[in-house]
Amino acid sequence: MMTENREVQEVDLAGIRDHLCVDAFLQEMIPARALKTAFETGLVDHLVSNRICSVSSLENKWKNGEKAVRLLIDLLALNNVIANHHGEIELTPEFLHALKYRDLLELKLSMAHLAAFDLMNNFTEFIASPLNFMRKARFFKLFDYSLCFEDTPENRSLTKRWMMITSILTRYEAPACMACHDFGRYGRMLDIGGNSGEFALRICRRYPGMVSTVFDLPLVCDLGREHLQSEPESDRITFARGNALTDELPGGFDLITFKSMLHDWPQDQAERLISKAEKSLKPGGTLLIFERAPMEITRNTVPFSLFPFLIFLHSYRLPDFYERQLKKLGFEDIATRRIHLDMPFFLVEARKKMGS
Numbered sequence: 001m002m003t004e005n006r007e008v009q010e011v012d013l014a015g016i017r018d019h020l021c022v023d024a025f026l027q028e029m030i031p032a033r034a035l036k037t038a039f040e041t042g043l044v045d046h047l048v049s050n051r052i053c054s055v056s057s058l059e060n061k062w063k064n065g066e067k068a069v070r071l072l073i074d075l076l077a078l079n080n081v082i083a084n085h086h087g088e089i090e091l092t093p094e095f096l097h098a099l100k101y102r103d104l105l106e107l108k109l110s111m112a113h114l115a116a117f118d119l120m121n122n123f124t125e126f127i128a129s130p131l132n133f134m135r136k137a138r139f140f141k142l143f144d145y146s147l148c149f150e151d152t153p154e155n156r157s158l159t160k161r162w163m164m165i166t167s168i169l170t171r172y173e174a175p176a177c178m179a180c181h182d183f184g185r186y187g188r189m190l191d192i193g194g195n196s197g198e199f200a201l202r203i204c205r206r207y208p209g210m211v212s213t214v215f216d217l218p219l220v221c222d223l224g225r226e227h228l229q230s231e232p233e234s235d236r237i238t239f240a241r242g243n244a245l246t247d248e249l250p251g252g253f254d255l256i257t258f259k260s261m262l263h264d265w266p267q268d269q270a271e272r273l274i275s276k277a278e279k280s281l282k283p284g285g286t287l288l289i290f291e292r293a294p295m296e297i298t299r300n301t302v303p304f305s306l307f308p309f310l311i312f313l314h315s316y317r318l319p320d321f322y323e324r325q326l327k328k329l330g331f332e333d334i335a336t337r338r339i340h341l342d343m344p345f346f347l348v349e350a351r352k353k354m355g356s
């Protein structure tokens with residue numbers, strides 16, 4: 001779909017897609033739900049510690065009847081989480097491998113579960129009345145930016161909850177972005193909407209010469225500072241608290257990034273953010289936009305693992321919207337790369353004119 005209008009480079013990311021193995025266990029809703037139960041009941045941990053366990057011992061332990069235990073075991077076997085050898089079960093090698101990415105696996109399970117609730121209950125509004133859908137959906141209530149201005153115990157705990165989601169996703173998405181662009185040529189970077197600093201951290205860790213500023217809402221910055229405090233790179237990452245739409249942004253950067261940020265905003269505000277970023281960039285500096293693109297439903301099925309991203313259907317844009325805006329602002333060398341991770345992403349890069 002992204003290639004309909006013009007040429008975009010496709011990037012081969014074979015080496016850094018290993019974490020996507022978790023999606024194999026989230027293809028179908030009910031088997032994935034059974035996996036969530038296996039985590040919740042401690043069965044996964046029990047099998048990690050003891051390697052093997054008998055179905056009869058589970059029946060005795062849970063006292064909920066043979067049928068329920070058998071259903072759980074059958075669903076887990078169907079989902080290739082466990083192998084059942086005549087009543088003795090163990091985790092499969094594929095699932096043990098996916099457990100290397102347990103934070104991502106458990107996160108995707110929880111997110112897909114929440115998104116499924118909204119999609120199943122309100123699918124007609126999802127199609128016919130997106131604004132009503134967004135108002136109703138519990139999923140979007142998680143990301144309440146209005147709570148990020150004042151530091152109260154309640155705001156802190158609610159903000160921490162969704163920052164954990166963005167930080168885990170970014171931990172696994174950042175390597176793909178770094179594989180597509182050489183960050184080694186920059187010294188000072190500004191990440192607008194940079195959240196917990198996770199993206200800046202990944203880049204600073206790879207590039208010891210990089211110094212980074214994360215611009216985000218006040219409470220997000222406070223929590224971001226805590227998120228990074230034990231990292232050796234934290235002395236190269238500064239947080240700037242504010243509202244990127246209304247406050248002045250710091251200046252003098254040779255790289256400015258927007259990662260999964262601009263889709264949150266209607267066109268006019270996304271355009272405002274980009275032109276403010278342009279002013280903060282040194283002449284000759286680079287602006288990067290790394291975003292999810294609309295899903296290509298006609299070519300793929302929609303596995304359960306994609307429900308949390310399908311729910312943003314109305315927000316994701318094609319890269320040409322950003323390219324047009326960058327051209328209007330006088331940027332040069334505008335190039336777009338298409339990156340396939342769990343769904344299509346793109347990276348738009350553009351250089352601010354020298355002497356402007």
Ligand SMILES: C[S@@+](CC[C@H](N)C(=O)[O-])C[C@H]1O[C@@H](n2cnc3c(N)ncnc32)[C@H](O)[C@@H]1O
Pocket residue numbers: 145148166167169170192193194195196199215216217220242243244245258259260261264
């Ligand atoms: C969808 S999250 C993406 C976070 C991060 N860049 C990532 O990729 O995980 C959007 C980020 O924009 C921040 N944000 C929202 N409104 C903002 C504003 N008016 N000014 C600055 N940051 C804002 C949010 O706090 C959040 O960190």
